[in-house]
Amino acid sequence: MSLLIGLVLAHAGLLAEIAGYVPVLLLDEVTAHLDPLRRHALYSELARLGAQSWMTGADANAFAALSEGAQVFEVTPGQIRAQAASRVY
Numbered sequence: 001m002s003l004l005i006g007l008v009l010a011h012a013g014l015l016a017e018i019a020g021y022v023p024v025l026l027l028d029e030v031t032a033h034l035d036p037l038r039r040h041a042l043y044s045e046l047a048r049l050g051a052q053s054w055m056t057g058a059d060a061n062a063f064a065a066l067s068e069g070a071q072v073f074e075v076t077p078g079q080i081r082a083q084a085a086s087r088v089y
Contacts, residue, residue: 001033009045022051030055031062040065 008025016022025046031039043066046053057063063072072083 002038005030005034005042009042009049012049012051016049022049025051025053027053027055029057031057032059036065 005027008027012023012025030042034042039062047069055063060072060074063070066072074081074083
């Protein structure tokens, strides 16, 4: 899984170089496949890219180490709520 994530991030970086903008990244359940060290590396790389990134996941704890600038939403049937602890700058 790390190889696939690396390819997606490399492609986003290449698009940024060539086109001058970073694409929006949609990463479904990406944290479920990573240990805490690799999750931290993913979050750092997303911050470095400056991409708007949407990540889904069933385990809220997997997103606990997100860097500043992240906003977390809880989605339940019929509702979307911003988490009280969201950090938006």
